[in-house]
Amino acid sequence: LVIENIKQANDDGADLLSHAKVVGFEYENNKIVAVKVEDLLSGETFTVKSHVVINTTGPWSDTIRQLDGSDEKPAQMRPTKGVHFVVDKSKLTVSQPIYFDTGEQDGRMVFVLPRENKTYFGTTDTDYTGDFEHPTVTQEDVDYLLRVVNHRFPNANLSINDIEASWAGLRPLIDSNNASDYNGGDAGRLSERTFDELVTLFDDYSQNKVERSAVEDKLQDLGSNTSERGDGSPSSVSRGSDLSVSDSGLFTLAGGKITDYRKMAKGAMEKVIPAVTDLTGKNYDLVQSSTYPVSGGQFDPNSYETAMEKFANVGVARGLTYGQSLKLAKLYGSNMNRVVAYLPVAKEYAAKYDYPVDIAVSLIYALEEEGVYTPLDFFARRTTLMLFQHDKMLEVKDAVSQTIIDHFGLDQATADQQNKTLDEEIAKAELQYLK
Numbered sequence: 490l491v492i493e494n495i496k497q498a499n500d501d502g503a504d505l506l507s508h509a510k511v512v513g514f515e516y517e518n519n520k521i522v523a524v525k526v527e528d529l530l531s532g533e534t535f536t537v538k539s540h541v542v543i544n545t546t547g548p549w550s551d552t553i554r555q556l557d558g559s560d561e562k563p564a565q566m567r568p569t570k571g572v573h574f575v576v577d578k579s580k581l582t583v584s585q586p587i588y589f590d591t592g593e594q595d596g597r598m599v600f601v602l603p604r605e606n607k608t609y610f611g612t613t614d615t616d617y618t619g620d621f622e623h624p625t626v627t628q629e630d631v632d633y634l635l636r637v638v639n640h641r642f643p644n645a646n647l648s649i650n651d652i653e654a655s656w657a658g659l660r661p662l663i664d665s666n667n668a669s670d671y672n673g674g675d676a677g678r679l680s681e682r683t684f685d686e687l688v689t690l691f692d693d694y695s696q697n698k699v700e701r702s703a704v705e706d707k708l709q710d711l712g713s714n715t716s717e718r719g720d721g722s723p724s725s726v727s728r729g730s731d732l733s734v735s736d737s738g739l740f741t742l743a744g745g746k747i748t749d750y751r752k753m754a755k756g757a758m759e760k761v762i763p764a765v766t767d768l769t770g771k772n773y774d775l776v777q778s779s780t781y782p783v784s785g786g787q788f789d790p791n792s793y794e795t796a797m798e799k800f801a802n803v804g805v806a807r808g809l810t811y812g813q814s815l816k817l818a819k820l821y822g823s824n825m826n827r828v829v830a831y832l833p834v835a836k837e838y839a840a841k842y843d844y845p846v847d848i849a850v851s852l853i854y855a856l857e858e859e860g861v862y863t864p865l866d867f868f869a870r871r872t873t874l875m876l877f878q879h880d881k882m883l884e885v886k887d888a889v890s891q892t893i894i895d896h897f898g899l900d901q902a903t904a905d906q907q908n909k910t911l912d913e914e915i916a917k918a919e920l921q922y923l924k
């Protein structure tokens with residue numbers, strides 16, 4: 490979702506940088522006029538001039554505010570760590586996402602979700618003060634989630650050895666509120682009655698008893714009454730998020746949830762546009778965010794299956810099997826034409842390094858159009874291979890690495906470093922240090 494948003498921004502004219510770290514600011518008359526950036530691949534630093542800078546670094550928001558230093562405000566983030574585990578579907582089967590009380594009297598819910606041929610479950614929610622770049626799964630996390638899930642599914646009898654992949658992340662929570670992943674905090678919690686009404690409405694809709702508009706109206710109603718409510722002030726762009734501006738003009742948009750991202754972005758843009766207009770005299774219109782598709786989303790969402798079939802046939806016409814092509818169609822949507830355009834070169838690499846052409850074409854597209862530079866970018870941040878097709882990733886990782894070396898003409902030292910980083914992340918995902 491994040492990558493497709495970024496790609497759409499690029500199609501709309503944005504310039505993008507990856508593996509680039511903001512390390513400082515430049516000022517004129519005590520106002521920020523540029524950011525200093527370190528290229529994490531080459532180690533070089535350079536500056537990017539800007540009328541307005543928005544700090545949207547999630548858990549790192551305070552770090553960037555400290556780099557600015559124009560305000561003496563205390564830290565506002567209180568990140569918590571959450572982990573998820575992936576097991577084979579044969580070990581734990583659910584036909585649809587479910588969630589349930591942990592049974593640990595901690596007021597938390599745990600989710601179990603089917604995905605591809607795997608099932609994943611999570612999450613934990615513990616205060617975090619360690620290294621932000623490398624939050625890791627601990628033995629306590631494993632014990633907690635296995636206890637909760639085995640209690641709910643006694644026949645599963647899961648042990649740490651069943652965990653094929655895992656990940657840990659930080660929630661950018663704001664100290665002053667209780668936002669949770671799913672409902673935006675206690676203040677926005679749905680009542681049992683509203684929840685039941687919603688379930689009934691969804692059922693009715695799936696059986697064609699009510700129109701789609703009835704569901705949309707209900708959701709809109711909820712949005713303006715519960716967790717999504719904002720009162721229009723900068724500090725309540727969306728429940729659980731916070732927008733502030735420092736004396737030097739640095740905007741910081743933090744907190745919230747990914748579900749709220751369009752609402753948060755809209756709230757921020759409503760403040761940022763006047764600031765840019767003041768400086769440049771130019772005016773800008775907001776896009777209609779609720780109907781503006783992300784990259785790959787140029788199709789009618791009400792005819793999803795038909796659209797996927799159509800996109801899959803684009804690959805079949807270029808020699809892919811229907812199965813391979815449908816998988817790609819579901820990942821790339823209306824970008825399928827752009828993806829299959831790389832088939833001739835993908836076929837060469839697939840033959841040269843003996844790996845499936847659908848993975849090769851995904852890779853070449855990612856190298857050309859998704860800013861991928863390392864195998865880790867590809868496996869962990871552009872595809873689901875690291876988490877949900879772990880075995881497949883292990884089979885193709887050398888071939889992928891070789892393709893990247895050839896594509897960019899990398900020297901041996903760079904390639905070795907990329908492979909070392911990948912192997913470390915694989916060991917982490919597999920929880921090798923706990924097994």
Ligand SMILES: Cc1cc2nc3c(=O)[nH]c(=O)nc-3n(C[C@H](O)[C@H](O)[C@H](O)COP(=O)(O)OP(=O)(O)OC[C@H]3O[C@@H](n4cnc5c(N)ncnc54)[C@H](O)[C@@H]3O)c2cc1C
Pocket residue numbers: 509510511512545546547548549553570571572573612657658659660661670671743744745746747748749
């Ligand atoms: C386990 C877990 C489960 C969750 N479940 C849900 C859910 O079900 N629903 C939901 O809505 N939300 C959920 N969330 C929350 C959601 O993931 C976050 O709210 C969202 O990712 C925040 O986005 P962000 O862009 O603000 O921060 P991030 O996604 O953390 O992105 C911040 C970015 O800033 C970059 N950065 C940091 N410092 C610098 C610097 N100096 N220069 C340049 N870049 C920098 C980082 O590399 C990173 O890419 C969950 C989070 C976790 C951890």
